[in-house]
Amino acid sequence: MRLLPLFPELVRQLFREPATNRFPAKYLPPTVTGFLRDVAAGRAQLTPPVPTPPEFRGKISYARDSCIGCGLCTKICPSHAIELLPTKKIRIWVGQCIFCSQCTSICPKSSLSMSAEFLLADEDRYSENLIVE
Amino acid sequence: MAPDEKKAPYTVQIGPVHPALKEPVMFTFEMDGEQVKTVDFAPGQTHRGIEWMGMRRNPVQIVHLTDRICGICGVVHTLSFSLAVEQIAEIQVPERADYIRSILHEFERIQSHLLWAGVAAHELGFDSLLHLTWRVREQAMDVIENLTGNRVNYGIVQVGGVRRDIAPEQHPIIETCLSTYEGLLEKLLNLFLEDRTIAMRCRDCGILTRKDAIELCTVGPTARASGVNVDLRQDYPYAAYGDLDVRAILPEQYIGETHGDVYDRIVVRLLEVGQSCQIIRQCLSEIPAGPITAEEKLAKLLAICKKAQGEAIGRVEAPRGECLHYVRMDGKDSPTAWKVKASSYSNLMSWIPMLKGEQIADIPIIVASIDPCLSCTDRVAVVQDGIRTILTKEHLHRLSVEKTRRLQR
Numbered sequence: 001m002r003l004l005p006l007f008p009e010l011v012r013q014l015f016r017e018p019a020t021n022r023f024p025a026k027y028l029p030p031t032v033t034g035f036l037r038d039v040a041a042g043r044a045q046l047t048p049p050v051p052t053p054p055e056f057r058g059k060i061s062y063a064r065d066s067c068i069g070c071g072l073c074t075k076i077c078p079s080h081a082i083e084l085l086p087t088k089k090i091r092i093w094v095g096q097c098i099f100c101s102q103c104t105s106i107c108p109k110s111s112l113s114m115s116a117e118f119l120l121a122d123e124d125r126y127s128e129n130l131i132v133e
Numbered sequence: 134m135a136p137d138e139k140k141a142p143y144t145v146q147i148g149p150v151h152p153a154l155k156e157p158v159m160f161t162f163e164m165d166g167e168q169v170k171t172v173d174f175a176p177g178q179t180h181r182g183i184e185w186m187g188m189r190r191n192p193v194q195i196v197h198l199t200d201r202i203c204g205i206c207g208v209v210h211t212l213s214f215s216l217a218v219e220q221i222a223e224i225q226v227p228e229r230a231d232y233i234r235s236i237l238h239e240f241e242r243i244q245s246h247l248l249w250a251g252v253a254a255h256e257l258g259f260d261s262l263l264h265l266t267w268r269v270r271e272q273a274m275d276v277i278e279n280l281t282g283n284r285v286n287y288g289i290v291q292v293g294g295v296r297r298d299i300a301p302e303q304h305p306i307i308e309t310c311l312s313t314y315e316g317l318l319e320k321l322l323n324l325f326l327e328d329r330t331i332a333m334r335c336r337d338c339g340i341l342t343r344k345d346a347i348e349l350c351t352v353g354p355t356a357r358a359s360g361v362n363v364d365l366r367q368d369y370p371y372a373a374y375g376d377l378d379v380r381a382i383l384p385e386q387y388i389g390e391t392h393g394d395v396y397d398r399i400v401v402r403l404l405e406v407g408q409s410c411q412i413i414r415q416c417l418s419e420i421p422a423g424p425i426t427a428e429e430k431l432a433k434l435l436a437i438c439k440k441a442q443g444e445a446i447g448r449v450e451a452p453r454g455e456c457l458h459y460v461r462m463d464g465k466d467s468p469t470a471w472k473v474k475a476s477s478y479s480n481l482m483s484w485i486p487m488l489k490g491e492q493i494a495d496i497p498i499i500v501a502s503i504d505p506c507l508s509c510t511d512r513v514a515v516v517q518d519g520i521r522t523i524l525t526k527e528h529l530h531r532l533s534v535e536k537t538r539r540l541q542r
């Protein structure tokens with residue numbers, strides 16, 4: 001039994017880089033939306049996020065032209081996020097999507113795929129960014 | 134009023150609901166001074182209706198729903214449900230899929246046990262150890278992310294097999310992670326078990342005797358720490374465990390005696406991290422080539438599941454103990470009945486003998502010792518002589534830290 005076996009590790013830690021990636025900025029900006037506006041205008045710099053792993057399941061992308069409207073994806077979506085439109089095309093409500101990528105596996109025409117986009121936070125779940133059709 | 138009546142036991146309530154806790158429970162303690170006299174608790178404070186949702190979906194959809202029953206045990210629930218459906222539909226899972234399932238299952242155990250070890254350190258007021266454990270846990274999470282595409286909610290197990298193969302170029306990534314953990318385990322055992330403070334707080338604290346553990350049907354590390362030799366992986370092998378060399382880890386293998394206290398639970402969980410590394414290593418060397426799923430075409434799989442009739446139970450050894458899914462299918466799209474029994478359900482009753490006679494400051498670590506989430510100490514109302522004061526989780530935590538300080542003096 002020792003009193004402070006962790007102590008040497010703690011001292012070593014003082015000279016190490018932090019394990020956390022400081023995304024989106026090194027220090028918390030006063031307003032995050034203001035900071036993102038600055039980034040868009042080129043006045044501030046974004047700390048890059050941790051790279052996504054191979055075959056990451058991000059926001060869904062839909063090739064409308066090759067879709068044949070079979071509706072298999074609507075049958076297999078666990079969260080009922082896919083709607084079959086009367087025009088024999090589909091609409092995906094990304095706000096409801098759970099990113100399981102099951103629809104991309106069943107699609108006979110490979111019209112659906114998962115992109116690497118993951119920054120999907122929005123104030124409105126019906127915003128244009130969160131509806132794919 | 135007679136002086137005796139003033140000393141009557143007063144009641145402390147903990148719970149019932151905290152959003153971070155899987156199973157919110159309501160504790161009622163009868164206290165005499167600092168000592169717990171009797172304990173009562175009321176689970177079942179949350180009902181998310183997941184089973185109800187499942188009965189309106191087909192098995193292929195439910196698999197992704199089961200992923201979301203628990204944030205830690207993603208593979209456990211999906212695997213357990215798939216095992217049940219595969220038995221009903223008589224689907225033969227390819228051997229390679231079984232091995233991949235076992236590998237992911239063990240990685241999940243590593244990250245779950247490390248998460249728990251961090252929480253336990255935090256409850257003792259040892260936050261630097263919490264940060265160290267959680268930093269090393271990230272490596273297991275990164276490997277899981279690399280293999281499945283997600284850190285949590287993996288979505289890798291599907292009825293009939295798995296959805297992703299482990300490519301040869303991923304083997305070195307797994308290998309690096311395993312050798313790091315094997316080197317690290319010695320250090321973690323040293324930091325947790327050789328530390329005088331942790332030994333003082335955990336030794337002979339929250340004792341669950343072997344007899345109580347058997348009578349209360351505890352499962353997993355909680356039972357094993359009391360010396361009960363149970364492990365589904367050795368008793369009823371599923372997935373690839375029949376081919377692998379798995380033996381239940383008992384505390385006497387490490388320290389030569391069983392106390393059944395919090396310290397023994399730390400021993401069992403940490404040793405299981407090392408055991409999981411060995412199992413993954415064995416899986417990687419023995420993994421056969423072949424298909425990864427019994428039915429690649431999901432539309433065909435749906436048709437097979439639709440025809441299936443019967444009932445079955447899928448049992449899996451989760452990081453916290455046995456997890457059980459009961460499924461009944463009657464030749465329809467969705468199952469007629471689906472019941473989930475998570476491992477904590479069996480372990481909850483062991484709180485009562487554990488907490489009896491312990492001090493308030495020990496409640497956090499004892500409650501945490503069977504289950505990694507201890508957020509139920511969110512709000513505590515102490516009613517004494519009709520005056521009601523609220524103890525927050527922070528206050529309880531401070532009490533715990535103060536006790537550590539006192540013992541160090």
